[in-house]
Amino acid sequence: MNIIELLKYNQKELGNKIKEIVSNYRDFYSIISIDGGGILVTPKGSKNYPLVCSHLDTINDQRKAKETPKIVIQGDYISLASDSPCSCLGGDDRCGVFIALELIKARLPYAFGFFYDEEIGGVGSSYMLQYLTDNITAFIGLDRRGADQAAIYGYDNSELMSLFERRGYFKAKGSFTDASNLARIYSKGVACINLSVGYYNEHTPKETINITAMNRTLTILKDMVDELTSKPFLIENFMIYNELYQSKLYYYYGGDDDLYNYYGDDGLYNYDDDDDDDSEALEQWYIEGYNKAMEQGYEIAKAEFYNDNLKEAEAWYISYRAGFKDALDDMQNLKYPKKALA
Structure with a gap:
């Protein structure tokens, strides 16, 4: 499924479509689908794996918008048409969903959480906590604006951060996403990080998607299987988060x-x-x-x-x-x- 198709579904439609897509990979993944929670996909026979998190709702869902976005494509740049009736394009977080689905198609030994209702406080990820196993090495969010940010939330591991810094990501300070929500309540003390996936100006009609930035994160995650499945990355302390430099930008x-x-x-x-x-x-x-x-x-x-x-x-x-x-x-x-x- 390409990114344009993903932008045209509402949350319920997309959930059904993801279940249909993932069912084609039951030879490699186990699937749990919970109404009101989300879809949890785990690799069969894998001892350790990160949980890659994305969410299915957009601001259009929360504002009960019935229209589909009118989309303009210019090179690697996607935006809403000026006469589009929607509140936003939906790159937050359809970019993350696209990356996750591509990783599933590649049969990578990651776990995936597609969560409902992140935009109203992480409702879906909170509900899905009870279905998580003890095998998770880290929570990897695909829900950050930009091209090169790795956001932290106070549930950090310096080694995990350094893996992404070596690949060109810059540390940023976030406030909430499904990955941080799970790191906060998961009993095993596993760290989280949230990666840029290529959307900008989210929650507004001026939202845009840069396809190059989105595919950059996809390509990097394809290259990190051995590192991200090697061992758990445990929360160290809150110092990294509290001391993070905040630019006047x-x-x-x-x-x-x-x-x-x-x-x-x-x-x-x-x-x-x-x-x-x-x-x-x-x-x-x-x-x-x-x-x-x-x-x-x-x-x-x-x-x-x-x-x-x-x-x-x-x-x-x-x-x-x-x-x-x-x-x-x-x-x-x-x-x-x-x-x-x-």
């Missing part, structure tokens, strides 16, 4: 699990010149540039990119431009930019 919006870009009144980013030499601040500017290009998609970002004379530019702008350019390179060179549309 971001602010929390409505308590949701996503960080939104902050712009000054003049259209430029707010910035404190005293932080010029702060390597963490420069790293955040690099991340901002990277995600800005990913949010726009290759064609739009390429059209806006031009060769500045950076000789006199401030350090923050050079870092921002470097991230922007790297995202353009990734979108141009990634081998799987159109896979999700096939």
